[in-house]
Amino acid sequence: xxxxxxxxxxxxxxxxxxxxxxxxxxxxxxxxxxxxxxxxxxxxxxxxxxxxxxxxxxxxxxxxxxxxxxxxxxxxxxxxxxxxxxxxxxxxxxxxxxxxxxxxxxxxxx
Amino acid sequence: xxxxxxxxxxxxxxxxxxxxxxxxxxxxxxxxxxxxxxxxxxxxxxxxxxxxxxxxxxxxxxxxxxxxxxxxxxxxxxxxxxxxxxxxxxxxxxxxxxxxxxxxxxxxxx
DNA sequence: TTATATGCTACTGATATCGTAGCAAATCTC
DNA sequence: GAGATTTGCTACGATATCAGTAGCATATAA
Numbered sequence: 001x002x003x004x005x006x007x008x009x010x011x012x013x014x015x016x017x018x019x020x021x022x023x024x025x026x027x028x029x030x031x032x033x034x035x036x037x038x039x040x041x042x043x044x045x046x047x048x049x050x051x052x053x054x055x056x057x058x059x060x061x062x063x064x065x066x067x068x069x070x071x072x073x074x075x076x077x078x079x080x081x082x083x084x085x086x087x088x089x090x091x092x093x094x095x096x097x098x099x100x101x102x103x104x105x106x107x108x109x110x
Numbered sequence: 111x112x113x114x115x116x117x118x119x120x121x122x123x124x125x126x127x128x129x130x131x132x133x134x135x136x137x138x139x140x141x142x143x144x145x146x147x148x149x150x151x152x153x154x155x156x157x158x159x160x161x162x163x164x165x166x167x168x169x170x171x172x173x174x175x176x177x178x179x180x181x182x183x184x185x186x187x188x189x190x191x192x193x194x195x196x197x198x199x200x201x202x203x204x205x206x207x208x209x210x211x212x213x214x215x216x217x218x219x220x
Numbered sequence: 221t222t223a224t225a226t227g228c229t230a231c232t233g234a235t236a237t238c239g240t241a242g243c244a245a246a247t248c249t250c
Numbered sequence: 251g252a253g254a255t256t257t258g259c260t261a262c263g264a265t266a267t268c269a270g271t272a273g274c275a276t277a278t279a280a
Contacts, residue, residue: 020217
């Protein structure tokens with residue numbers, strides 16, 4: 001199962017420019033990615049705990065996503081701790097915080 | 111083709127709590143959604159222009175996404191103008207701007 | 221030695237997306 | 251007013267991705 005590499009200058013789904021924002025949109029647009037990052041916002045979680053936190057997504061998909069996120073240096077695997085956000089991953093998540101606040105008011109309009 | 115409704119309190123993919131952030135993660139995690147919002151950051155685009163801006167995604171998927179985004183009040187269809195972000199949609203996009211800046215530095219680490 | 225936890229792989233069926241073709245309505249063009 | 255073009259979509263078969271379950275291999279615990 002080939003994992004699509006995320007590298008600047010490389011084409012991604014729906015874009016051939018390789019611009020960073022397109023890389024990001026491609027990666028974050030994959031199913032479960034945002035959720036996985038979100039669930040790792042606190043402490044490190046091992047594989048099964050993370051799987052459970054994500055509502056029991058299939059291990060094959062989780063494993064694929066973790067490989068992609070590790071390749072993107074957003075998540076790392078720590079011995080005896082499990083999976084955790086890297087510094088980059090935490091930065092990304094911090095930038096997402098305003099979004100979660102926005103989501104609260106947005107949801108009321110639905 | 112049933113469109114999955116996005117409403118507070120309703121279960122979404124991977125979550126049964128219906129919390130706003132989960133609604134948001136579900137919606138934004140669907141393929142092309144972030145890209146579509148991104149491409150609408152400037153002026154309104156009609157269906158084919160938007161399709162083209164998104165690198166020629168299939169009209170069926172675009173139409174599905176537009177329906178979801180309209181239902182979520184993030185995108186609206188204006189007569190003689192095409193598709194455009196709503197006030198909410200623009201808010202969301204504004205919150206995404208820091209992410210695009212972050213993406214620049216992140217991409218360098220890959 | 222058995223039991224349990226963990227990280228994963230394998231497999232099958234379901235769903236989502238792609239890619240192309242083309243239709244119906246509206247608007248230009250002559 | 252008869253094409254021609256543009257626009258917003260729908261249909262459909264092919265492919266890719268995801269879901270759901272089973273289970274294996276290693277490690278540690280009892």
